Amino acid sequence: MLDLAILGLLHETPMHGYELRKQLGTKLGAIRAAISYGSLYPTLRRLQAAGLITEGAPAEPVTATEVPALTTRRGRVVYKITAEGKERFQEMLAQAGPETYEDAGFGVHFAFFARTDQDTRLRILEGRRRRIEERREGLRDALTRAAERIDAYTLELQRHGLDACEREVRWLEELIATERSGGQPGQNSRATQPAGPGESNTTPPPPGSSRHLPERTEDEEGG
Incomplete structure (x- = not known):
């Protein structure tokens, strides 16, 4: 599943290792706990050896506060997906076997549903x-x-x-x-659903808005 996630992100834009890990965390949400530098870089090397990704020109130097000490300077290498990698990504997206029903498999595939038929x-x-x-x-x-x-x-x-x-x-x-x-x-969120007993479809106005103020009477308007 990590292969699919990496290829999917690099399909969008080239990234260096540290940025790729951050985007994996953002894209995968709760599954990000399974992503570590220990699993990320070996996977990147394997994908590179298979011709699915390649290294591009070094990115701008990453500051010491951005990269953990154990990553040394690897975060400066930019990874790009190849034509073969794009084909492999589409093949993996089309898979719908039992592994895609499990927690991790489903989460990764769902993260790329916008690219799936x-x-x-x-x-x-x-x-x-x-x-x-x-x-x-x-x-x-x-x-x-x-x-x-x-x-x-x-x-x-x-x-x-x-x-x-x-x-x-x-x-x-x-x-x-x-x-x-x-x-x-x-599209069928709660905001658009019919109100239940004792409920209202009206969104509560923010504090301080004019909708919180009482209506002025004719006497007050004239005064």
Whole structure:
């Protein structure tokens, strides 16, 4: 999955190692914990040996405050994707096997969904939904069998995991429906949904705005 992430970022623009690591953290969010200098540079060397990326002209020197001591001067090397790398990136994007349903695989592929065709996006989303539904049912069974034998904190942790699965299934179902309708994620956000009982679709005005002030009466207008 790191190969796909690196090729995807370099497809957008050449980067030196330190900037590439920062962008990996930004792009992958929660998955960034798996990205380290120990795994990044060996992967870059392997991709370079395979002809998928190449080194460009050195970038401007990076200050000592930007680069951790263990990185020495490697951060100054600029990496660029090759034509072969672009072809390999497109091939990897088109993959929708079981590995794309797991946490890390799904996260990396989802990060590049804007470059992925609709059919592949749907296959991955539906596969991920099945995987999370299986996980959810497993947690339900475990809770039913062990609820009376485990302590309250362990029970609460399992309930938290079950809640997380249920939320993700709902999220995936919304994404799948959006994909099938040809829409874009976020178009059916809460702000555009019908208000529920006791709710309002009106966005609260910021403090200090004119909408917070009481309406003036005719007497006050005349005064």
